[in-house]
Amino acid sequence: MNWQDVLTENGYRVSGPRKLVMQVLESNAQPMTPLEIYQELSQSGRALGMVSVYRALELLAELGLVCVVYDPDGSVGYVAGGVGHHHHILCQKCHQAIAFAGSEDLSSLIQRVEEETNYRVSDHLLQLYGICPDCQKISAEAVE
Amino acid sequence: MNWQDVLTENGYRVSGPRKLVMQVLESNAQPMTPLEIYQELSQSGRALGMVSVYRALELLAELGLVCVVYDPDGSVGYVAGGVGHHHHILCQKCHQAIAFAGSEDLSSLIQRVEEETNYRVSDHLLQLYGICPDCQKISAEAVE
DNA sequence: TGCTTATTGAAAAACATTATCAATAAGGTC
DNA sequence: GACCTTATTGATAATGTTTTTCAATAAGCA
Numbered sequence: 001m002n003w004q005d006v007l008t009e010n011g012y013r014v015s016g017p018r019k020l021v022m023q024v025l026e027s028n029a030q031p032m033t034p035l036e037i038y039q040e041l042s043q044s045g046r047a048l049g050m051v052s053v054y055r056a057l058e059l060l061a062e063l064g065l066v067c068v069v070y071d072p073d074g075s076v077g078y079v080a081g082g083v084g085h086h087h088h089i090l091c092q093k094c095h096q097a098i099a100f101a102g103s104e105d106l107s108s109l110i111q112r113v114e115e116e117t118n119y120r121v122s123d124h125l126l127q128l129y130g131i132c133p134d135c136q137k138i139s140a141e142a143v144e
Numbered sequence: 145m146n147w148q149d150v151l152t153e154n155g156y157r158v159s160g161p162r163k164l165v166m167q168v169l170e171s172n173a174q175p176m177t178p179l180e181i182y183q184e185l186s187q188s189g190r191a192l193g194m195v196s197v198y199r200a201l202e203l204l205a206e207l208g209l210v211c212v213v214y215d216p217d218g219s220v221g222y223v224a225g226g227v228g229h230h231h232h233i234l235c236q237k238c239h240q241a242i243a244f245a246g247s248e249d250l251s252s253l254i255q256r257v258e259e260e261t262n263y264r265v266s267d268h269l270l271q272l273y274g275i276c277p278d279c280q281k282i283s284a285e286a287v288e
Numbered sequence: 289t290g291c292t293t294a295t296t297g298a299a300a301a302a303c304a305t306t307a308t309c310a311a312t313a314a315g316g317t318c
Numbered sequence: 319g320a321c322c323t324t325a326t327t328g329a330t331a332a333t334g335t336t337t338t339t340c341a342a343t344a345a346g347c348a
Contacts, residue, residue: 008346012294013294013344013346014345014346015294015295015296016344017295034336035334048296048297049296049298050297051296051338052295052296054336054337055295055296068218070214089261089263089265092266098263100261102256102257105250105253106249106253109246109250110272112246112249113244113272114274117233117242117244117277118277118280119233119272119277120274120275120280121272122236122273122274122275123236123272123274124271124272124273125270125272125273126268126269126270127268127270128254128263128268128269129267130258130263130264130267131264131266132262132263155325156325156326157314157315157324157325157326158314159313159326159327160313160314160326160327161327161328178305179303179304192327192328193327193328193329194305194328195305195307195327195328195329196327196328198305198306199326199327
């Protein structure tokens with residue numbers, strides 16, 4: 001099921017602004033802030049009200065069509081993505097982000113924490129930070 | 145080493161505002177936003193400029209004396225805490241948070257993701273969301 | 289093609305964060 | 319304990335971000 005169908009099935013319209021926001025996010029690997037999305041659209045002549053960007057993001061995030069990620073620098077961004085539960089790994093240099101699956105690997109940790117704390121765990125937030133392959137290459141070249 | 149010493153050893157002064165912010169955070173289990181901290185101090189007659197709250201938090205976070213946590217509702221809060229690497233589990237009802245250790249449990253996941261993605265992982269963000277023991281009790285009673 | 293109504297856009301309001309700089313107080317020294 | 323140096327504070331203003339409002343527009347259906 002593509003994202004247009006998700007909108008439709010939930011009673012929302014596939015409007016211009018929503019299409020544009022999804023397009024921009026899908027063509028950018030790194031998470032983008034609302035402002036960055038707005039600017040990218042403005043520059044490419046597909047101007048959109050800032051308000052529409054916010055509203056589109058809010059809805060798309062609610063439907064799970066885009067994900068919220070927390071950048072190491074503290075800013076909050078959005079990435080297109082993915083049905084199903086997954087996490088992101090972010091590059092600390094170029095801010096590229098890619099997704100990875102693997103909630104199963106947390107289950108033993110979650111179980112242990114439930115026992116220790118008596119909390120009942122229902123969800124989690126996991127992000128990894130590091131250096132992407134490209135930036136590793138660049139660093140290596142700089143040293144040579 | 146207590147937090148005053150950490151400030152001193154890094155060349156910072158143990159000033160009034162910094163003390164107050166730490167006090168408030170230490171006496172609250174749930175993460176607090178800058179505004180909440182400011183309000184709590186105002187109400188208890190220990191008023192402080194909003195600016196000082198921001199500055200104190202920024203410094204304390206940088207020194208690792210307080211942690212940033214992301215609430216399920218999207219807001220960003222600070223909790224007093226802990227030397228050493230650890231994570232937090234947040235209650236979705238009452239917003240209480242407590243810490244737990246256990247980075248080791250992630251090492252196999254991290255290794256797998258490094259192999260899959262060729263990223264070099266150096267840090268991570270992990271938070272669990274759930275219901276704390278107290279709120280579980282309340283729910284149970286409500287059903288009776 | 290036309291109708292209904294969700295959705296948009298622009299401006300303003302509300303809110304959050306950062307910069308500036310003179311006044312203050314922390315911590316070392318005598 | 320008083321004094322001096324300088325980091326730190328606080329008030330104001332500037333800046334930036336997000337939300338509200340409401341008439342105008344366009345999406346989807348008949």
